[in-house]
Amino acid sequence: MRGMLENWGLIYALASREVVGRYKGSILGLAWSFFSPVLMLAIYTFVFSVVFKARWQGGSESKAEFALVLFTGLLFFNFFSECINRAPVLVLGNVNYVKKVVFPLETLAVVSMLSALFHLLVSLLVWLLFYLIVFGVPSWTALLFPLVLLPLIMFTLGLSWVLASLSVYLRDVGQVVGVVVTMLMFLSPIFYPIDALPEWFRPYMNANPLTWVIESGRDVLIWGQVPDLAGWMVAFALSALIMWFGHIWFNATKSGFADVI
Known part of the structure; x- marks a missing residue:
């Protein structure tokens, strides 16, 4: 935390440059x-609620509710996948940057996380507007969203540091990460509730770090x-x-980056 504050x-x-640079040159920016x-x-609403006629177990028959439930899961997963990929x-x-001794390389993961966090907040704004139009004002518990997000931010940041370091020495890490993230998308309760799974499989699903979030x-x-x-404290x-x-x-492995690269 001290390092992030010193290099804020x-x-x-x-x-800021990364967010703006992603849309640089496009008409809509x-x-x-x-x-x-x-x-x-x-698209997700059309495919799952119109084509597949899916309904959330325990919820209503509303297509709008299903879309919001689905989109809520994607809010967290998209943030995680953008950082990890x-x-x-x-x-x-x-x-x-590696060859500059004074550059704090650990900040690169923080920069990537802030860029993903910006897109998460924009997506949350879309969710909120849709909810206001269809259902009205959300419950006061929506104010607890940052508390739910905080463990995911810390987990993602720590994992990003490990993967960023490992990929310097093992170039196959990038390929493995892409496959694992795709698997996690379908092995997380994004498109279905945990209650829809067999009882014997639920402990494995709960072992998924994204499930609780x-x-x-x-x-x-x-x-x-x-x-x-x-659960939040754990x-x-x-x-x-x-x-x-x-x-x-x-920090223990970055001293060898310049030699390997």
Whole structure:
């Protein structure tokens, strides 16, 4: 945390450049960050609720509710996948920074996370507008969204540091990450509730680090329920431990980056 605060000016400048640079040259510019989740929400709603006629178990028959439930899960997963998919190239794609002794390489993961967090907030705004139009004002529990998101931020940051470091020495990491992230999308309760799974498989699903975040996110945003405090404390402690380990691992291995690259 001290390192991030000391380099906050640099982190903010790089994150702003990355967000703006992604849409540089396009006609709509930053507006794409708003229209993209709108289009994806419309497509997922059509495919799952119109074509497959899927309904959320325990919910109503409303297509709009199904779309919001589905989109809520994607809010968290898209944030996670954007950070993790980019992690293996954070160092390899910034060789010029590696050769600068004074540049804090650990900030690259933070920059990537802030860029993904920007897109998450835009998608959350799309969710909120859709909810206001269809159902009205959300429950007060929606204010707890940052608390639910915090463990995922720490977990993702720690994992990004580990993957960014490993990919320098093992170039296959990027290929493995792409496959694992795709598997996690279907092995996380995004398109279906946990209750729809066989009883014997649910412990394996609960071992997925994304499960608690997605389920708790739906509780606070849609169902109006306060997340389990004990579950949040466990998720927070484990995520903080992973972030701490990832930071130590990255700093312990970064001295060899220049030689390998």
